[in-house]
Amino acid sequence: MRNAVLHPLLHSNTSDLIHQNYSSVFTGNEFFFDHHEISGQKNLKASVYMEMARAAAENALPGRQGTTMMELRHMLLGQPFVFGENKKVSIALLAKNNEQTDFEIYSLHNGELVVHCQGQVYTRPLAATPKLDVAKLRQQHAQGAQWLLTDIELPASLQNSQHDFMLHPHIVDRAMRASFSWVQEMNFDGNKQYVLSGLESIGILLACPKEVIAWARLANNSKFGDNVVYLDIDLCDHLGNVCARIIRLACNQEDITEANKVFEQTVLPAKPLEPKQVPVAFKQQGKISIGTPEPQYFRQTETKKLTSISLLAPDEVVSQKIDKATSGIPTISLPDSSLESFSSENKTDVQPSVGLFDYGNGVFSMRIEAEELNNTLSESMIDQLLQALETAQRNHAVKVLILNGTKHAFLNGGRSQYNAAVDKKLFQAISSFPYPVIAAMQGDATGTGFFGGRPLRCNGLR
Secondary structure, three states: OOOOOOEOOEOEEOOOOOOEEEEEEOOOOOOOEEEOOOOOOEEEOHHHHHHHHHHHHHHHOOOOOOOEEEEEEEEEEOOOOEOOOOOEEEEEEEEOOOOEEEEEEEEEEOOEEEEEEEEEEEEEEOOOOOEOOHHHHHHHHHOOOOOEEEEEEOOHHHHHHHHHOOOOHHHHHHHHHHHHHHHHHHHOOOOEEEEEEEEEEEEEOOOOOOEEEEEEEEOOOOOOOOOEEEEEEEEEOOOOEEEEEEEEEEEEEEEHHHHOOOOOOOOOOOOOOOOEEEOOOOOOOOOOOOOOOOOOEEEEOOOOOOOOOOOOOOOOOOHHHHHHHOOOOOEEEOOOOOEEEEOOOOOOOOOOOEEEEEOOOOEEEEEEOOHHHOOEOOHHHHHHHHHHHHHHHHOOOOOEEEEEOOOOEEEEOOHHHHHHHHHOOHHHHHHOOOOOEEEEOOOEEEOHHHHHHHHHOOOOEO
């Protein structure tokens, strides 16, 4: 018999003086594992990560029950946790302030780190529970409204577990599967199916009862047929009281044959693989011209405020586990002057300084190489980074994206470059990428390079 546990998904508190961690070792017979029909492989359902993050934050922030509600934000999924005998899955927490806690769910596979999920938990003052008009929704659904309304009930074998969870993994999983099937049906393509890659937020208001109504509809600016379809989903009781509200659930389209393949854990290879360059259609190409040094002028520049940028992975939570991935510790320094040098001369189109490479097994690398300019961020480079990110996101094979600089510099820039990156929403594009993004930082990173690593927490590869 298993010893008393903190929660069905949190078996022990493995925190130390530096990190807040919880770990679990499952038997593989739990209801929240997906069983692969051919191989017998058992994968942890994506719905488990939501409740695991909620329960871990609740356990780490006692005394707030009844006065606050929790909201998961900017949740991204990596590779699923694959069951193995005595294999441990852990969640690490990093409190940013009184309201925000970053989390990362991970495990070790053959001594290498595998990140399964990362995001943020926010606590907010408890507000009035939203209520849906279920009868009206049913009437409109019967008249052909473009949304899904489905009833979900815990099977008899799981009803004893109802009070063990707030976001019951079975109910959330059934709601998402029904939504994916609906999107697939509306897409009229029997060779494609949709799988979860992440979500913008899920507000957790009430514990899910044993009978739930799921109301799913297209999110704003989303449409059927897109490679990524975004949904809003409400889970409510029979009276219409909303228990959980999911905003912009990301459904990625993939071939059924690809989705049914046996999953193999992908980790960063110990020996470099031979990469294949992925073509990126850059809008501007040309030759870098340094020219004769020109007189330098200075101007006072105000740093703009970043908005809507998510910090997705805990600081240094697992950095010791991946020290072997690359050598060299970067020197990070922030410019202490608000003065920016610039020259109005010699403005020419530059050769593409950003390359996208496929290492296989879902590992993609985006290299930033402008040695002549010490990898200084320019508007042209920002455009190239955005175009490369867009190209990578459209590639169905990508599972993790690594950002690399040169051996001597990751990325450099001052306040003008930082402001340009904010204006063009570069940081937002990096932090909202639908798969884990790791900054492999070697050499120096100053100013913009440092802030560019912040959405990645700068702890990927050192």
